[in-house]
Amino acid sequence: MNRSRTPRRPRILYLSFYFPPSRASGVYRARATANYLAANGWEVTAFASPLSFLHRVIGSVDEQLAETVDPAIRVERPRISHFAWERDLRAYGRFRGLSPILARNLYNFGLKKFFPEHYLSWAVASVRKALRMHARRRFDVVLATGNPFASFAAAWLIHKATGVPFVVDYRDAWTLNMFTEEPGYEPGHPAWKWERRILRDAAASVFVNQPLRAWYAERYPDSADRMMVVPNGWDPDLLTQLEEAEPATTADRTRPLRFTFLGTMNATQPVEQLADAFQLARRHPDLADAELNIHGHLGYFKQSKGELIDRLGLTQGEGGHSLPDTGIHYRGPVSKTEVGRVYQESDVLVFLAGGARYVTSGKIFEYMASGHPIVSVHAPGIAAQDVLAGYPLWFNPESLDVNDIAEAMIAAGKAARDMSPEQRAQARAHAATFTREAVTAPLEARLRSMVRQKIAAGRIGS
Amino acid sequence: MTFVEEHGAPAVEPGTVRKPRVLLLAFNRKPHEKVVALAERLLDEGARVDVVVLTDKNWTELADRPDLRFFALGPAEQRHPVMRAERLVVTSGPRRVLSGLGRLSGEGAVARPIEGLSRGQQRVSKAFHKRVFMKVYQNFRPLVLARLFDRRLPEIDLQGDPADLIVASDALSITLGWRLARRFPHAVATTSLVPPSMAEIVARS
Known part of the structure; x- marks a missing residue:
């Protein structure tokens, strides 16, 4: 009997809690990684958060x-306990309803004893599901992305149970507080023990920038040779609405400038400095009647919005407008597929970021791809500066002083009015070196090197 | 339980628009500033707020607000059989025995060991109460408090004038909140200290 067998594709289990349709800031890296692997011959199974x-x-x-995820990717959603987040009293079970303190103590004991993160139950469910699936069809490699870092623990446990190599992708730092630049946990905290064993056994660990990799390499020298940097990059498939710039008309040169912040604003960002600097810059004739449009979510959770609205000085306004009119408008969330239009309707982009040395922000790559002038509003020395360094339309005040930021805004406004198509093309050429495809390729190569050679070369049938 | 009617206004006067009603359960002796801020917010949004507390003495900041009423349990918890039994076995019982012995032994050298025993008993009783009894009792305290309040809830007439929002602001008040949530299915029942606005809650119902 002549049985023809199709070559077996390498199989990867991707533990990514935040995966589309999540709109968490880290989801684009996960989406792009999974799509890239699927497009390059991998059979991808993603474990994500329950809807x-x-x-x-x-x-x-x-x-x-969610519609931009490659349909070949199999998405599983292991269950998670809502214990830490549940606020609806009717959703409480009988035990928690009658003994809330005992229930809380037992829950906290689990976090202390097993893994110090509320996502522990998702990790446990992921391990169980992964082992069942592995028993039926073997995975060749496991890739886990954090946060949540419970996914790292799940990858480690799967590795211990099956021997499948695993890679951890630090989208954020775990034991380093990137905003204070201090260790995130006190000595003896279980997070250190977990991180030590995970990095000891991981086939590779991935970081979003060089300063972060260096911090980890210094603390875990035995694992340093297995550490690599994969920057965030930008997604050309999500910026399809970006058009080539047309020469500015006279009307363009006289209309009020549109400054834009696009992304998730959060409590760690210098929000007040941004609002104050914009007020100051707006007094300049070139920025008369200029607008600062804020697109995206205010905070990661629905209850965070009010505080940020206050900090932006929009408290008295209705529908996100300030009263009296300060030119600052909150425009609400934008679907990733509408992002190109927002860039198209902007003159200057505001790069607002919290933290410093270890923070890159995924947004900056997309900002550069738009080819607009970019004004920095963040602490000096931020890791994103390494990426922005070759960008010709970057206006960096080098401080968080309101006057310096205002001056940079004015200079960026002038540049936006006078910009030639050549300057924009030059800017976009710099951004092209950071497409997601370009930055993910080395990771894919590293993952492929972990798979048995015959499978990687397609010489084993399924 | 005492029902402190700060301004004593009837819940709904005939011919007037009904103001939404909130039941804020706050059993911690000293309310967290976020709980006080929530009460203020709800009052500002035009709600009638009934704060269910163990004692209202730490709520003086808001005491003069109209539409705010306190519903205090008072000493009922101390009279609960569990607490009385513990006192009898751990504190008052041994103390009475030792004081009886002291009386029998009279004064002078014979009484000295009894005095020493009495001081030791006080220390041990206090330590037992704090380190053993309260640690165990804490786990069941929400249930005890819920039962005590439950018996007296008819006083605030939740059947005739149901609450639109029930907030259990701390761990101790969850059991009562959970029970009320099951009993009044139309009320929004939450542990969140940033619940939806009253306008939103009223629009939903």
């Missing part, structure tokens, strides 16, 4: 983003 978690706890989803 009920996104709807009930996070409070929002981006359905259009």
